[in-house]
Amino acid sequence: MKYKRPIIKKTQPVYRITPSTFRIGAQLGTTAEFTDRRGEMWNLIQNLDGRDVDEVVASVRTRFPWLSRDDILDGLRMLDKYGFLDDAASESAVPSRYLPNVRYFSGFPGTSTAEATKMQDKLLSSKILILGLGGGGVNVATLLAGVGVGNLTILDSDVVEESNLGRQLLYREMDIGKAKAEVAASRLRELNSLTKITSIVARIDSSQDVLEYISDNDVVICALDEPPFMAQRRVNKAIVDEHVPCVFGANQLTHGRVFTVVPGETGCFDCLNLYYSRNDPKFVNQFRGFQQSNYQPETVAYVPTMWIITAVMADEAVRLITDYIKPKTLGLQYEIVYPDYTSFAHKAWPRYDDCPTCGKGNYDEWPIFQEYPGYL
Ligand SMILES: [Zn+2]
Structure with missing residues (x-):
């Protein structure tokens, strides 16, 4: 897992549609809808609050003990494949006037805040x-x-x-x-x-x-x-x-x-x-x-x-x-x-x-x- 402390990108809202479905994102073309009858993915996402991967796995398994560590990592990898993950450890240190740029760059699938910060540094x-x-x-x-x-x-x-x-x-x-x-x-x-x-x-x-x-x-x-x-x-x-x-x-x-x-x-x-x-x-x-x-x-x-x-x-x-x-x-x-x-x-x-x-x-x-x- 390339993220030490995985979170959902702050540019992407997460919200329920029905008791068994939820969406990440709100913009046309980049929004994904997930079916999640047992609430496993929803629970995984609720645990992505800045804690490290081991703590996320432990917390999800407390609620869903039948899930293996690999199952949970697969869930994270799927979120990453959609481009929704970021790392809580990579708070950008650029001047505040450029932070909205960094968020814009990091809004593209696959671009983390750390990478977006490097892009802003290149501009600077x-x-x-x-x-x-x-x-x-x-x-x-x-x-x-x-x-x-x-x-x-x-x-x-x-x-x-x-x-x-x-x-x-x-x-x-x-x-x-x-x-x-x-x-x-x-x-x-x-x-x-x-x-x-x-x-x-x-x-x-x-x-x-x-x-x-x-x-x-x-x-x-x-x-x-x-x-x-x-x-x-x-x-x-x-x-x-x-x-x-x-x-x-x-x-x-x-x-x-x-x-x-x-x-x-x-x-x-x-x-x-x-x-x-x-x-x-x-x-x-x-x-x-x-x-x-x-x-x-x-x-x-x-x-x-x-x-x-x-x-x-x-x-x-x-x-x-x-x-x-x-x-x-x-x-x-x-x-x-x-x-x-x-x-x-x-x-x-x-x-x-x-x-x-x-x-x-x-x-x-x-x-x-x-x-x-x-x-x-
Ligand atoms: Zn020519």
Whole structure:
């Protein structure tokens, strides 16, 4: 038995339905119902109050002497198989502001409080670089400071403008004209003094610019939107060169899209360009037509939907660091449909050996790369 002092997870209620049935859990999908005519399991669970396994066995056998030690351990193993057990000895020592996170992580079957505490500790010692502090980045930064990422480096070249205030809620009216990175850093420090914030006022005009700041980070968040697609390619090149995973997010009109590149494991952003080049005969023409139209979109952003997409981006970063559950957007585009509050995953794109960025290919061989403005 891996638990010295087994208890039912504090996230799971235990309650009777009839004299011979009871349930553990209340959430759809994770609730189990037990039939227990003689009350043996119910009695076992009542004894899981923090005493050690030997005392639990002795107490249950006082009431049900025909049960062997193995029978009782089998009952415990069954509860463990459902993911309901925890160890009373593993009280989490993280600061109280993070305890609800620990309980959330430990709510997943098979994750004990001790393991969930290690996940929070990983966050506390992690380093994340956030590129762009507009409606995407500033909200991701707020969420990651709240959740307890230990080190956040935030970068933007812009100043706060009045037109930002409707969706970039870390900024105040009195901040208009000040550098976003500096204002955001000071607000994030007020939000969580345990998170070390480093602010950088700088532009990203090439992959080389990204490389300057990327080196010792565990995850990068790409929340740049200018120039469209080229900003993502520049960040992609840098994260591939430095082998740092990156969560990308972009808003369209009423949809948002999130995808994550893990260099060496998933396809990269330029592999996505190859994927469309190979599979969609209209792709290059469509991209060229769009670029040549010189379409200058006005900012479209509605803060409730910004919070939806940025919440997904922040959670993906937390998943990459803690592995509390597998990220959903690894090498695939996850599309969020705001009007319906639904989402769907596009088909994953592969990693190509002939990708010029993460493989051994050549940019000149792919017409799509000639259509991107500017340089990598
Ligand atoms: Zn690639």
